[in-house]
Amino acid sequence: MIEPKQKTNNSFLSELQKKNIEDLAEYIANEYSPKGAINLESIAENNGITYSYGNYKNAFDGLLEHSFGNFHIYINIDRLEHGYTERARFTFAHELGHYFLDNHRNALAQGLTPYHPSFTGFISENLAEKQADYFASCLLLPKTRIKEDCFKRKFEFKLIQELSKKYQTSITATALRYSTIGCSPIMVAYCINNSIKWYWQTTGFPFWSLKFGKSKVPENTAVGEYFSKKRKYTTSEIVYADEWFDIRFDRDRERQFLEHCVYGSNGSALSIVWEK
Ligand SMILES: [Zn+2]
Numbered sequence: 001m002i003e004p005k006q007k008t009n010n011s012f013l014s015e016l017q018k019k020n021i022e023d024l025a026e027y028i029a030n031e032y033s034p035k036g037a038i039n040l041e042s043i044a045e046n047n048g049i050t051y052s053y054g055n056y057k058n059a060f061d062g063l064l065e066h067s068f069g070n071f072h073i074y075i076n077i078d079r080l081e082h083g084y085t086e087r088a089r090f091t092f093a094h095e096l097g098h099y100f101l102d103n104h105r106n107a108l109a110q111g112l113t114p115y116h117p118s119f120t121g122f123i124s125e126n127l128a129e130k131q132a133d134y135f136a137s138c139l140l141l142p143k144t145r146i147k148e149d150c151f152k153r154k155f156e157f158k159l160i161q162e163l164s165k166k167y168q169t170s171i172t173a174t175a176l177r178y179s180t181i182g183c184s185p186i187m188v189a190y191c192i193n194n195s196i197k198w199y200w201q202t203t204g205f206p207f208w209s210l211k212f213g214k215s216k217v218p219e220n221t222a223v224g225e226y227f228s229k230k231r232k233y234t235t236s237e238i239v240y241a242d243e244w245f246d247i248r249f250d251r252d253r254e255r256q257f258l259e260h261c262v263y264g265s266n267g268s269a270l271s272i273v274w275e276k
Helices: 004-009 015-032 040-046 086-100 102-109 127-140 143-150 157-167 171-181 222-229
Strands: 050-054 062-067 070-076 115-118 187-192 195-201 237-240 256-263 269-275
Touching: 015 040, 015 086, 015 127, 015 143, 040 050, 040 086, 062 086, 062 102, 070 086, 086 102, 086 115, 086 127, 102 127, 127 171, 143 157, 143 171, 157 171, 171 187, 171 195, 171 269, 187 222, 222 256, 222 269
Parallel strands: 050 070
Antiparallel strands: 062 070, 062 115, 187 195, 187 269, 237 256, 256 269
8 A cells, every 4th residue: 555645755656666676776786795885886897887987077977878788887977076976876876777677778778768867866857767766775775784784773863874884875865765764763854945855754753744745844943944044953953743743633742853954065954853
């Protein structure tokens, strides 16, 4: 059954599609890079995919090209600084998604699309791009490894930092992946221009409805203060349930949550919320 919050948040991929992508990525991670951070270049090499890092201005973040049976991944270091940044790794994994997802590779191989230029990082509305982004997050942060790392650990922001360092993934990608794996209930909300671009709650998170939906960031939250007062916090802050959520029962209003914000360079902010 599809739960209502998933219809409103991430309707782009069905639960079945997500499970299939996750299973495929998990298999590839275990087969070609069985321990620790994923070695993407090794996965490419083991599958006969060549790759290069080059300067392509603003043309794309990454690109998978097919030519006479050969596949090549281009990573644009003009947009991703160098080959080993978290964004470059995410882009590389995303391009591998275009190769390993059958319908993507077949479309390329059959010449239905000559190549696959991508802008990565959960920003595209295009279905194939969303599938490749989801594949990338599942490949870089394999479910079994994350569950082992989080076993019997209460959630705190430090855990996301640790996972991000271990797997060489951004805080945003790591927090989002953590929330979908569901080790413990958290909410992740990506906010820009004082509205919520997307948010995701782990199954079991106690409140589903946001106070103002996605239209406006609630003012009295930590992330709300960033948009209304330009105030930045470096620690996890206490926030009450009725400041973030649409509360049905009075007894729930004062439930205490912790909120940790990560501020982006483009004026965006990621808010991670969990019950204290
Ligand atoms: Zn792409």
